Amino acid sequence: xxxxxxxxxxxxxxxxxxxxxxxxxxxxxxxxxxxxxxxxxxxxxxxxxxxxxxxxxxxxxxxxxxxxxxxxxxxxxxxxxxxxxxxxxxxxxxxxxxxxxxxxxxxxxxxxxxxxxxxxxxxxxxxxxxxxxxxxxxxxxxxxxxxxxxxxxxxxxxxxxxxxxxxxxxxxxxxxxxxxxxxxxxxxxxxxxxxxxxxxxxxxxxxxxxxxxxxxxxxxxxxxxxxxxxxxxxxxxxxxxxxxxxxxxxxxxxxxxxxxxxxxxxxxxxxxxxxxxxxxxxxxxxxxxxxxxxxxxxxxxxxxxxxxxxxxxxxxxxxxxxxxxxxxxxxxxxxxxxxxxxxxxxxxxxxxxxxxxxxxxxxxxxxxxxxxxxxxxxxxxxxxxxxxx
Amino acid sequence: xxxxxxxxxxxxxxxxxxxxxxxxxxxxxxxxxxxxxxxxxxxxxxxxxxxxxxxxxxxxxxxxxxxxxxxxxxxxxxxxxxxxxxxxxxxxxxxxxxxxxxxxxxxxxxxxxxxxxxxxxxxxxxxxxxxxxxxxxxxxxxxxxxxxxxxxxxxxxxxxxxxxxxxxxxxxxxxxxxxxxxxxxxxxxxxxxxxxxxxxxxxxxxxxxxxxxxxxxxxxxxxxxxxxxxxxxxxxxxxxxxxxxxxxxxxxxxxxxxxxxxxxxxxxxxxxxxxxxxxxxxxxxxxxxx
Numbered sequence: 174x175x176x177x178x179x180x181x182x183x184x185x186x187x188x189x190x191x192x193x194x195x196x197x198x199x200x201x202x203x204x205x206x207x208x209x210x211x212x213x214x215x216x217x218x219x220x221x222x223x224x225x226x227x228x229x230x231x232x233x234x235x236x237x238x239x240x241x242x243x244x245x246x247x248x249x250x251x252x253x254x255x256x257x258x259x260x261x262x263x264x265x266x267x268x269x270x271x272x273x274x275x276x277x278x279x280x281x282x283x284x285x286x287x288x289x290x291x292x293x294x295x296x297x298x299x300x301x302x303x304x305x306x307x308x309x310x311x312x313x314x315x316x317x318x319x320x321x322x323x324x325x326x327x328x329x330x331x332x333x334x335x336x337x338x339x340x341x342x343x344x345x346x347x348x349x350x351x352x353x354x355x356x357x358x359x360x361x362x363x364x365x366x367x368x369x370x371x372x373x374x375x376x377x378x379x380x381x382x383x384x385x386x387x388x389x390x391x392x393x394x395x396x397x398x399x400x401x402x403x404x405x406x407x408x409x410x411x412x413x414x415x416x417x418x419x420x421x422x423x424x425x426x427x428x429x430x431x432x433x434x435x436x437x438x439x440x441x442x443x444x445x446x447x448x449x450x451x452x453x454x455x456x457x458x459x460x461x462x463x464x465x466x467x468x469x470x471x472x473x474x475x476x477x478x479x480x481x482x483x484x485x486x487x488x489x490x491x492x493x494x495x496x497x498x499x500x501x502x503x504x505x506x507x508x509x510x511x512x513x514x515x516x517x518x519x520x521x522x523x524x525x526x527x528x529x530x531x532x533x534x535x536x537x538x539x540x541x542x543x544x545x546x547x548x549x550x551x552x553x554x555x556x557x558x559x560x561x562x
Numbered sequence: 563x564x565x566x567x568x569x570x571x572x573x574x575x576x577x578x579x580x581x582x583x584x585x586x587x588x589x590x591x592x593x594x595x596x597x598x599x600x601x602x603x604x605x606x607x608x609x610x611x612x613x614x615x616x617x618x619x620x621x622x623x624x625x626x627x628x629x630x631x632x633x634x635x636x637x638x639x640x641x642x643x644x645x646x647x648x649x650x651x652x653x654x655x656x657x658x659x660x661x662x663x664x665x666x667x668x669x670x671x672x673x674x675x676x677x678x679x680x681x682x683x684x685x686x687x688x689x690x691x692x693x694x695x696x697x698x699x700x701x702x703x704x705x706x707x708x709x710x711x712x713x714x715x716x717x718x719x720x721x722x723x724x725x726x727x728x729x730x731x732x733x734x735x736x737x738x739x740x741x742x743x744x745x746x747x748x749x750x751x752x753x754x755x756x757x758x759x760x761x762x763x764x765x766x767x768x769x770x771x772x773x774x775x776x777x778x779x780x781x782x783x784x785x786x787x788x789x790x791x792x793x794x795x796x797x798x799x800x801x802x803x804x805x806x807x808x809x810x811x812x813x814x815x816x817x818x819x820x821x822x823x824x825x826x827x828x829x830x831x832x833x834x835x836x837x838x839x840x841x842x843x844x845x846x847x848x849x850x851x852x
Contacts, residue, residue, distance in 0.1 A: 474595070474622065475622065476598065476599065476622060476623050476624050476627075477624075478624035478625055479574070479623070479624055479625055479628060482574065482625045486575065503598075503712075503743070503744045504598065515595055515596040516595050519595070519598045551580070552577065552580050552620060552621055552622075552628065553620060553621065553622040554591070554600060554601070554602040554620035554621070554622060555595055555600070555622050
């Protein structure tokens with residue numbers, strides 16, 4: 174069965190050109206970039222090129238890029254470092270809708286005696302900036318807000334939030350895993366101190382990420398025991414994946430326009446058609462500024478896992494904010510923080526597109542969804558009185 | 563992706579007996595929109611009102627909830643009411659070739675709907691829905707004290723499920739009933755209930771008050787820790803060690819997952835409660851770093 178892949182916020186296809194770029198660095202050019210001989214040196218050259226490519230996408234300088242194993246490692250390293258370099262400060266600020274890579278870290282630190290404030294969002298998923306301004310003080314060591322939400326695509330005003338953090342002497346980190354490549358980023362003109370990105374969200378392979386660290390920002394490494402990455406991340410470089418990430422960032426820069434035009438047009442067509450064809454549905458985060466590739470649609474009176482599996486039968490891949498898909502019992506913390514009613518939080522489906530998504534695929538999904546929702550609603554004991562007529 | 567059996571997939575994709583029976587003799591409704599799954603079961607009886615001649619369902623929920631409902635209707639058709647009452651949640655799971663443990667609550671929901679339908683039909687008492695909890699009681703027919711406020715689950719119901727399915731860990735209880743799966747506030751209480759059910763099966767009477775020799779005390783404390791406490795902790799990936807006993811103070815150190823666990827305070831209190839119950843009323847538990 175040919176797949177229709179609309180789950181690009183979960184992971185993306187490795188671009189063919191990216192794969193070709195990394196291919197020689199397994200069986201042929203397998204040298205260690207740190208070695209003194211020519212054989213390692215030629216890999217070192219490609220790693221340097223990759224660092225430059227990542228920096229270019231972020232509007233940063235190459236020495237500000239630390240390669241890591243994933244977005245989660247970057248998030249963990251940033252927050253751990255901040256509290257170590259500002260030991261007298263005992264307060265952490267984050268949001269209620271962060272990725273678990275940030276949220277779990279902060280909650281663990283709460284167990285260790287840190288004061289942690291989780292800033293809320295409104296019904297459209299927008300960050301409560303007033304609450305943030307009230308919460309921040311001179312005891313705040315780090316503020317960590319995601320650039321864009323993975324479930325709804327809602328974009329946070331991170332630049333504005335970073336300026337507020339600076340004014341209080343706090344460090345500012347952003348998990349930009351979903352934003353990089355879709356939103357223009359210029360770190361040279363920014364107040365953000367640290368930024369996390371992940372390769373596999375932008376057509377590089379899994380297992381490679383990066384942490385942007387503003388020049389001059391004090392830092393304590395998470396991994397020690399090697400001089401790699403200027404002793405800021407010990408461990409032999411994952412050279413092939415780093416080279417792939419560099420290529421993927423170069424391509425993301427070239428395709429930024431596509432993301433915001435043709436991908437966005439397809440996303441809009443999908444959500445408008447679904448809203449027109451299916452009653453009792455709503456777009457989570459509608460009204461907020463959102464990523465161009467993401468839409469999260471809530472269908473009342475049906476459950477997300479059942480929708481996903483029926484879509485899957487047709488080869489369509491999406492994901493849900495439903496409890497049942499994750500093995501947890503509560504619907505997604507993001508939708509709950511937004512106050513999405515229980516009647517539809519369980520029935521929320523996220524479609525996330527990429528530059529590989531075609532118009533024909535979008536039309537397939539538009540055709541497939543209404544009968545699936547109708548079939549499950551017909552089976553459901555709820556909502557009859559709302560749906561009749 | 564869940565590892566569903568072909569039979570679960572079949573009953574999800576081609577559910578049998580979906581719908582209502584307008585003149586049903588018995589109807590059982592459990593779950594709610596808030597809980598994330600709900601089932602309404604309709605039963606039609608024969609002339610003699612003994613045998614189930616037709617069964618239909620409406621389900622809101624995931625694939626395994628729909629498959630469990632479909633399986634249930636197939637299983638009870640042709641059965642007498644008494645035979646139907648004997649159907650357990652394990653029977654439903656077995657009929658489907660098994661369910662992932664995280665999804666066992668779907669089979670429990672099926673069994674409960676059946677029980678509610680038959681009890682209501684026979685005029686056995688079914689307490690009113692507690693309107694105070696907007697989450698709704700998942701299993702309103704079970705009286706008792708509310709343990710899990712998030713999913714509306716009582717101690718009576720939990721004890722029944724723990725006993726029938728021989729559950730030994732909180733995680734299992736959550737997978738079977740959902741209790742403890744949201745805010746986690748009731749986890750200590752679930753641990754107590756597990757201990758209570760297990761205790762009923764294993765506990766022997768001990769002298770609880772009066773003088774106890776140091777030797778005897780040490781022996782009994784060790785015995786209770788080995789028999790009643792450590793197996794539970796080990797099953798959750800944790801452990802503890804008896805460090806020393808000074809007078810009536812039992813010093814313990816937590817190991818593995820228990821060490822540094824946020825709720826180790828609760829665990830220490832639970833150990834103290836158990837020791838007081840089974841060894842001596844004056845015992846105190848102190849957590850030491852060792």
